[in-house]
Amino acid sequence: xxxxxxxxxxxxxxxxxxxxxxxxxxxxxxxxxxxxxxxxxxxxxxxxxxxxxxxxxxxxxxxxxxxxxxxxxxxxxxxxxxxxxxxxxxxxxxxxxxxxxxxxxxxxxxxxx
Amino acid sequence: xxxxxxxxxxxxxxxxxxxxxxxxxxxxxxxxxxxxxxxxxxxxxxxxxxxxxxxxxxxxxxxxxxxxxxxxxxxxxxxxxxxxxxxxxxxxxxxxxxxxxxxxxxxxxxxxxx
Numbered sequence: 685x686x687x688x689x690x691x692x693x694x695x696x697x698x699x700x701x702x703x704x705x706x707x708x709x710x711x712x713x714x715x716x717x718x719x720x721x722x723x724x725x726x727x728x729x730x731x732x733x734x735x736x737x738x739x740x741x742x743x744x745x746x747x748x749x750x751x752x753x754x755x756x757x758x759x760x761x762x763x764x765x766x767x768x769x770x771x772x773x774x775x776x777x778x779x780x781x782x783x784x785x786x787x788x789x790x791x792x793x794x795x796x797x
Numbered sequence: 798x799x800x801x802x803x804x805x806x807x808x809x810x811x812x813x814x815x816x817x818x819x820x821x822x823x824x825x826x827x828x829x830x831x832x833x834x835x836x837x838x839x840x841x842x843x844x845x846x847x848x849x850x851x852x853x854x855x856x857x858x859x860x861x862x863x864x865x866x867x868x869x870x871x872x873x874x875x876x877x878x879x880x881x882x883x884x885x886x887x888x889x890x891x892x893x894x895x896x897x898x899x900x901x902x903x904x905x906x907x908x909x910x911x
Contacts, residue, residue, distance in 0.1 A: 692837065720902075725905075726904050727801070727890075729902070730899055733899075784853060787832075787840040787841070788839060789838070789839045790839060
């Protein structure tokens with residue numbers, strides 16, 4: 685599969701820890717944001733999304749925070765598990781009615797047992 | 798329901814050759830997108846089809862790349878002639894019509910130009 689980890693920032697955590705992955709987005713006009721998880725040899729998989737009229741959204745074990753003032757997104761994963769090891773991308777899009785995405789650079793999360 | 802499927806999963810070709818990548822979107826998804834990830838960099842948008850029409854091809858790097866979606870079903874992305882810098886993983890995604898509908902990605906085609 686693809687070597688997704690080259691040249692990527694890496695976050696290494698122990699199983700059970702909470703993880704926080706950060707992302708700076710580029711377009712102040714973007715109003716819809718998504719976090720994707722990409723495992724080696726697979727395509728990006730949707731984790732959670734948030735619209736610009738919100739600053740926090742929670743899912744199962746994941747929380748996304750949005751700070752529009754500084755154009756910053758974060759993904760918090762509670763009780764991180766080895767299966768969470770992957771590359772995480774944030775993506776932004778305009779409220780155009782379509783899903784054309786602009787991706788961030790990605791962060792590799794490594795979870796040790 | 799089958800997901801987005803891409804073929805081949807991996808292709809190794811020589812510089813100057815032609816390669817055609819195929820994407821079968823989820824049935825009923827009018828929107829089809831091509832993206833590319835060059836080694837170590839972010840995933841970048843290439844183009845977007847709505848049914849058989851090109852809605853946005855602003856991300857296509859140059860005229861060596863040709864995408865088609867005849868009949869509004871599967872899509873092909875041809876690279877001719879391939880250059881070394883075309884190496885990377887090419888992802889296809891599809892989504893239903895509607896505002897900010899979720900895009901489902903295929904597993905990608907890893908293209909290596911040598």
